Amino acid sequence: MSKKKGIRFDFWTVVTIAVVLIFTVFLVYPLFSLFFSGFKDPSSGELTLANFAKFFSKKYYYKTLGHSFLVTTCTTVLAVLIGAPLAYLTTSFKVKGKGIIDILVIISMLSPPFIGAYSWIVLGGRSGVITKFFANVFGVETPSIYGFGGILLVLTLKLYPYIYLYTTGALKKVDASLSEAAESLGCNAVRKVGTIVLPLIAPTILAGSLIVFMNALADFGTPMLIGEGYTVMPVLIYNEFISEMGGHANFAAALAVIMVLITGVMFLGQKYVVNRKSFTMSSLRPIQSKKLKGVWNVIMHIFIYFVVFLAIIPQITVIYTSFKATNGAIFVAGYSLDSYKSIFRSLGTAIRNTYLFGLIAIMIVIILSMLIAYITIRRKSVISNIIDSMTMFPYIIPGSVLGITLLLAFNKKPMLLSGTAFIIILAFVVRRLPYTLRSSAAILYQLSPSMEEAAISLGDSPFKTFFKVTAVMMMPGVLSGAILSWITIINELSASVILYTGGTRTMSVSIYTEVIRASYGTAAALSSILTLTTVASLLIFFKVSGKKEVSL
Structure with missing residues (x-):
């Protein structure tokens, strides 16, 4: 009598199941909600x-x-x-x-x-x-x-x-x-x-x-x-x-x-x-x-x-213009730091949110990118091929559409996320994951599996091998992609402007609202901080990657 083959629940099987669940809940379900809502009559529900x-x-x-x-x-x-x-x-x-x-x-x-x-x-x-x-x-x-x-x-x-x-x-x-x-x-x-x-x-x-x-x-x-x-x-x-x-x-x-x-x-x-x-x-x-x-x-x-x-x-x-003197929202002759004083006094929360949400999102992006890259390259299967295709889908979804998609999906219990910081971070992760994922996959293709096999033959589990050997070797390539994801995250507007509340708005949303109000001095000061952060991140990218250019 032949034994039936069962599913081997090793570390990577658990990771694959977890990734499938994450994509199902935070990408497939929201897209299904969007399509369902588009075909729904608002009065009758038919x-x-x-x-x-x-x-x-x-x-x-x-x-x-x-x-x-x-x-x-x-x-x-x-x-x-x-x-x-x-x-x-x-x-x-x-x-x-x-x-x-x-x-x-x-x-x-x-x-x-x-x-x-x-x-x-x-x-x-x-x-x-x-x-x-x-x-x-x-x-x-x-x-x-x-x-x-x-x-x-x-x-x-x-x-x-x-x-x-x-x-x-x-x-x-x-x-x-x-x-x-x-x-x-x-x-x-x-x-x-x-x-x-x-x-x-x-x-x-x-x-x-x-x-x-x-x-x-x-x-x-x-x-x-x-x-x-x-x-x-x-x-x-x-x-x-x-x-x-x-x-x-x-x-x-x-x-x-x-x-x-x-x-x-x-x-x-x-x-x-x-x-x-x-x-x-x-x-x-x-x-x-x-x-x-x-x-x-x-x-x-x-x-x-x-x-x-x-x-x-x-x-x-x-x-x-961020250093131009202002009288209220109007530029006047001379220069001052009033615009900067104003934003740190009244818009400090937006500045803090931008960096805090961005850092949390980029850490999640790095971990997910490394795990997904590994299962799609080293553990090829029908499921990993589906995951690979799904990871690129957020790349083609416009930001405003993603914002609406997440709000429609998570606007009621038991998954009431609208108005929270979590839904902003979720939008950042979903929208910018492909950037870091591409660099993670590229670096993994260059690494020989023999190093991992040697570690396993010496008694390390797949879990230990990944974090002690593979992840360490992948890190330079992953970080270079992560820095580019970080830059796009802190500059994100299209999804954020739909998802934000008073306590979760970011710098990009604040710049947008300040321009709408014709408060150009404060908008310039916020834009300068965002621009200088982008330049500093770019210099870090060049240092980490050892490159003098950005490859796409």
């Missing part, structure tokens, strides 16, 4: 398509979807037109101050876009510095920063670094011999780029374009601050869910379902195209940067410096 019919039957509603696609498409095209040439120039030619340029590009990427929106209001708003200068000196009325143009400006300058970093990484893998062969066959510089370089890096540019598209589609703070009537989907969802104009939770859930379906289709479509078109490049002889001569060298430097300066203007503006 399942219906009325919420979706309402969206597609009224021009005001479906027009916002058109606005979102127009903004995101234009942002993506402009980001590619700026980021790809910038990457090619800085890789192929010698550029003075390239190290500083790379750091400034990364800082502009990691800073939240709503700080960019606030800064451009200060510069180009109706009473902005640039607006007044051109009006008083030249008598010229500058274009409005509000509406479609302003949103496009802010998002493009915020998101083009993704294309820049992706393209730079791809160009470093292109073998110089391919370009030299093309030149020997009579290709000029333009034709060489079009026929050799561009096809090689096209899949990478496509991957970066998807990141830009989804970030632009999901952004809430920028269109909310400077949209002025140009409503996009995240703003509509927010208004319908909690603002005085709406308060229709089921309709907002239906809008959120539409957003999830759109981002899901975009993500799967991009993966399909990239998998079909991508190929492996092994650069035995990377492209060596050459010195460009004459007027073209001057034009190249002007272009690079101008783009980078425009992108870093928000950070310069917030730091400068």
Whole structure:
């Protein structure tokens, strides 16, 4: 008689079951609640398509979807037109101050876009510095920063670094011999780029374009601050869910379902195209940067410096205006520390919450990332493959949608989490887990299992082996990814603005509310603290990882 095989409950089996339960409770169940609520009639409680019919039957509603696609498409095209040439120039030619340029590009990427929106209001708003200068000196009325143009400006300058970093990484893998062969066959510089370089890096540019598209589609703070009537989907969802104009939770859930379906289709479509078109490049002889001569060298430097300066203007503006003297909410002549005194007096809780919630979230993210990376790489099974797929799903969920999803799921007993710090931390963990998970998986692929096998053969349990051997070797790679997760956590707005209460608001929420109140001095002081924290975290990342760049 043959014995039936039972499940072996070792340490990793328990971990796998625990991870499945965590994902079921905090991701699958909330998403199910969102979809159920979207199909629910608010008065009768019956399942219906009325919420979706309402969206597609009224021009005001479906027009916002058109606005979102127009903004995101234009942002993506402009980001590619700026980021790809910038990457090619800085890789192929010698550029003075390239190290500083790379750091400034990364800082502009990691800073939240709503700080960019606030800064451009200060510069180009109706009473902005640039607006007044051109009006008083030249008598010229500058274009409005509000509406479609302003949103496009802010998002493009915020998101083009993704294309820049992706393209730079791809160009470093292109073998110089391919370009030299093309030149020997009579290709000029333009034709060489079009026929050799561009096809090689096209899949990478496509991957970066998807990141830009989804970030632009999901952004809430920028269109909310400077949209002025140009409503996009995240703003509509927010208004319908909690603002005085709406308060229709089921309709907002239906809008959120539409957003999830759109981002899901975009993500799967991009993966399909990239998998079909991508190929492996092994650069035995990377492209060596050459010195460009004459007027073209001057034009190249002007272009690079101008783009980078425009992108870093928000950070310069917030730091400068944070020291401007204020009379109430109005800037006056002179400088002072009044704005900083004001925020530490009245908004100290928000500053403390940002760091406290962020630290708790990042510790949870590190532990989960290491455990999930191990079971998906070392303990491959059907369940681990499902977990691996589920971990990337939060990456494509817009922040405002995630906020609504968590509120719908955890707004009643026995799991009443709304209004607590836990739900804010939960949003941080779910939304930013993929960043650290990717770096954890990458470092684990480089570690030989023989070290773990040796420890087990010497009598250590799988539990001890993981924490004494594997975790220690993984830590440098995990920490570098964790620092990037930390930066995005402290800058999070889209989910936090839906989930916060008076006692749980963070710095990003406080900056948003201060800008809405036109209290620009305190908003600048808070933004400066957030910006300096981002810069300090970035320097720590370079130190821990031993790199001089951020790879995506």
